[in-house]
Amino acid sequence: xxxxxxxxxxxxxxxxxxxxxxxxxxxKIATLIGxxxxxxxxxxxxxESNNTVVxxxxxxxxxxxxxxxPSVLKPAETYGSPCVKIxxxxxxxxxxxxxxxxxxxxxxxxxxxxxxxxxxxxxxEVGTIEPIKKIAALIKELRTKHRTKIYFHTDATQxxxxxxxxxxxxxxxxxxxxxxxxxxxxxxAALYSRLGAPLKPLILGGAQESHRRxxxxxxxxxxxxxxxxxxxxxxxEKYQKVEILRDYLKEGIKQKIKSQIVITxxxxxxxxxxxxxxxxxxxxxxxxxxxxxxxVSTGSACASGDLEPSHVLMAMFHDAEIxxxxxxxxxxxxxxxxxxxLLLENLPPIIEKIQDLSxxxxxxxxxxx
Amino acid sequence: MSxxxxxxxxxxxxxxxxxxxxxxxxxxxxKEWQSDGEGIxxxxxxxxxxxxxxxxxxxxxxxxxxxxxxxxxxxxxxSALSELAKGQTLExxxxxxxxxxxxxxxxxxxxxxxxxxxxHQALHKAIxxxxxxxx
Numbered sequence: 001x002x003x004x005x006x007x008x009x010x011x012x013x014x015x016x017x018x019x020x021x022x023x024x025x026x027x028k029i030a031t032l033i034g035x036x037x038x039x040x041x042x043x044x045x046x047x048e049s050n051n052t053v054v055x056x057x058x059x060x061x062x063x064x065x066x067x068x069x070p071s072v073l074k075p076a077e078t079y080g081s082p083c084v085k086i087x088x089x090x091x092x093x094x095x096x097x098x099x100x101x102x103x104x105x106x107x108x109x110x111x112x113x114x115x116x117x118x119x120x121x122x123x124x125e126v127g128t129i130e131p132i133k134k135i136a137a138l139i140k141e142l143r144t145k146h147r148t149k150i151y152f153h154t155d156a157t158q159x160x161x162x163x164x165x166x167x168x169x170x171x172x173x174x175x176x177x178x179x180x181x182x183x184x185x186x187x188x189a190a191l192y193s194r195l196g197a198p199l200k201p202l203i204l205g206g207a208q209e210s211h212r213r214x215x216x217x218x219x220x221x222x223x224x225x226x227x228x229x230x231x232x233x234x235x236x237e238k239y240q241k242v243e244i245l246r247d248y249l250k251e252g253i254k255q256k257i258k259s260q261i262v263i264t265x266x267x268x269x270x271x272x273x274x275x276x277x278x279x280x281x282x283x284x285x286x287x288x289x290x291x292x293x294x295x296v297s298t299g300s301a302c303a304s305g306d307l308e309p310s311h312v313l314m315a316m317f318h319d320a321e322i323x324x325x326x327x328x329x330x331x332x333x334x335x336x337x338x339x340x341x342l343l344l345e346n347l348p349p350i351i352e353k354i355q356d357l358s359x360x361x362x363x364x365x366x367x368x369x
Numbered sequence: 370m371s372x373x374x375x376x377x378x379x380x381x382x383x384x385x386x387x388x389x390x391x392x393x394x395x396x397x398x399x400k401e402w403q404s405d406g407e408g409i410x411x412x413x414x415x416x417x418x419x420x421x422x423x424x425x426x427x428x429x430x431x432x433x434x435x436x437x438x439x440x441x442x443x444x445x446x447x448s449a450l451s452e453l454a455k456g457q458t459l460e461x462x463x464x465x466x467x468x469x470x471x472x473x474x475x476x477x478x479x480x481x482x483x484x485x486x487x488x489h490q491a492l493h494k495a496i497x498x499x500x501x502x503x504x
Contacts, residue, residue, distance in 0.1 A: 281416060283440035287388065301416045302440035307480065309416070320414045357394055358438040359409065359418045 008217040009208065018219045025219070025226035029190055032229040033156075033175060034166040041191045041199075041209045042222055046157040046178035047071035049191035050118075052202040052213070053153045053174045055079055057116040061106050065094045065119045065130065066315035072118050072155055073311075086119070091265035092128030092316050094119055100138055107146045114149045114198070121156040121165065121175075125299060125312040125328060127264045127272035129159070136171030151197055157181055157189075161232040162239055162269050173197040179221070184228035188221035238333040243270030245340055246331050250275075252344040257351055261322060263313070271332060274299075276313075276325040277351050279360035285327050288350040294343055299326040321360075380441055381475035387445035392452050395422070395434040402434045406502065408494025410487045417443045421450075421491035425499055429458050435488070442477050443485040449473045450488035463496050465489045 006014030008022045023037070030037040043049045046069075054062060054075040062080030064072055067088055076083045084102055086094045099117070106115060117139060122129045132154055139152045153174035156165055160177040167175055174197065178189035193199045193212070205214030250273055253260055263274040277285060282298030289296050299310025301324060309323035317323070329343075380388070395402045404422035411418035417439035424432040433455050437447040449470050454462040467486040471477050477486065 279438060281439050281443075284388075284444060287441050291389070300440070302443075302481075302485070320416070324413070324416045356396060357391060357436060357444060359399075359420045359436045360413055360438045 008219055009206065018217070022217055022219050022222055025222040028226035029222075029229050030192075032165075032233055033160065033177065033192060034168055035192050036195070038210065039192055039195050041193060041212050042217070042225075043189045043191055043213060044187055044218075046155065046176050046189045048202065049176035049178070049189050050153075050155055051075050052191055052199065053176070053193075054116065054118065055202055056198055056200040057114060057151075058200075060114045060116060061110070063099065063102065063115070063117045067092055067123050067125075067128075067312040068118065068120055069124060069155055069157070072120070076118065080116075088128075088315050090316050091267075092123055092126050092312070093265075094130055094135070096131065096134060096138065099135070100142075103138075103142055103150070107142065107148050107150075111146065111148065114151070116151050116153060118153040118155065120158070121154045121170075122159040122163070122269045123312060124158045125310060126274045126316070127158075127268035129163070129267050129269065130154075132170050132172065140171065158269060161235070162271055164236060167192055174199075179225040179228055182225075182228040182232045184225045185221060188218065188225045190225070235333055239270040242331050242333060242335065245335055245337060246270060246273050246329075248337070249273055249329060249331070249340050249343065252340070253347065256344060256348045259355070260351075261325075263316070263322075263326065271330055273329045273331075275327055275329070276322045277327065277355070278321065278325055279358040280351050280354040281324050281358070282326050284354050285325075285350065288354065289327075289346070292346045292350070294346065297328045297330075299328070300324040379478050380445070381477075383449075383473075383475045384441065384445040384477065387448040387474065388441040391444055391448040393433055393435065393455065394448065394451075395436055399434070399436055404434070404495075406495040406497075406499025408491045408496075408498055410490045410494065411439070411443075413438055416440065417485055417487060419443070419447050419488050419491040421447070421488060421495045423454075423492070423495045423499060425459065428460075429456060430454050430462050431456075433492075435491070437488075439485060440481070442481040443487070445474055446470050446477070446486045447488035447491075450492060454492055459496050459499070463493055465492065 006018050008018040026037045030040045050071040058079040059081045062076045063084045064076045066085045086099050088094050119130050139150050151173045154172045155176045157178050161182045173194045175192040180186040201212050203214045259278050261276040282300030283302040286298045299313045301307050301309040309320050313323035405425045407422040409420045420436045422434045423430050433451045435447050437444050453465050470486050
């Protein structure tokens, strides 16, 4: 594009060039998830997209899974009246029976209130893919049966670009995704909001984004996001190879390390593997691996800013030891088998050393050696 | 995760050294490490636990061994404590503070200091345990 662009809201020619670029970019971004360009709002981050949806339902009942990203959980806890957390299984899958019962109870008590349900498409820590179509069907059923205004949001930040995401098939009213997960610079994201579904702007001011998000349009970032979306579509099939490597890593760990708990379930994102190593505290594992040239993350309390273990792993297992011992491996299209083999060579002695240093029993970390 | 990505080397070179090459730790089964007193502190639920064992001769800590479950800061600080305490009289060893351990390591991140520097408390318990046994 022409870098001498103007303000996309201006009528002069530089403004019009920018406006046209913005239209083209929005169309490309919308195409990735199969929606109309006008139903897409460009924002600054996934957190902003999530906050915008949740805050629209201020003082209404808000149902969220217990393993949502903090940018859904915190606003839901702050603005939901009440905020209901849906429990998950040890695989991280939400309890649909609980959700249905609680929704029906809420509709019975307050039949006229608007309700929001927000469940992520795939979890960022363990990779679990949630049954979004089933939830959408349940919501549709309740909507028809009780003539209630229930709306459904999914945070697809982790899923878009890794698996095929099509809004029409999913049946959601709102969907969040972000540019940097696709390779665009940090600072640009999108929110799909079905035309007709309520949406209160989080940022008030000008008429940008069809009055749904004020602030001068960031055309440059929108173009970068659009390019990243085009590439993401092409890259999607590469994730089949990533999944094969991920499974190879999983089997390798199971074979080479006796005491481990594979946390990532079968139906998961192709690029993630979360494993907990009993008696091997996650930050220690992370640092040893870092020095060996492998960057991983952990759900251990020691590695978090607030010294709390991962809320995702706690919701799945109710066991701090599993969270403390957890390590997340993230793979990408550029990851090679050679790198995985090198990791499988380096990892067992590291875990063994940390387990030897530990006061805990690796066979049963809840008791002392 | 919970995007818990701590900056790996927010730690000093001395911490790194003690973390990678811990001094005086008990290799293998700790029960086989004969001692005159032992103490344990911390809680695995919080993510840190330290065991300290001592061998005492003529009122001095002749040898010290330990195990630690926890983060780099916890491992390095127990290792540092073992270096500080070895060869000291029981009285002097019992006076070692968290700050001394922290200074020995060239400093620790603020939020790690309170939760992970616990080795001196385990040593205190080990000394108490020895005194109880011998009195």
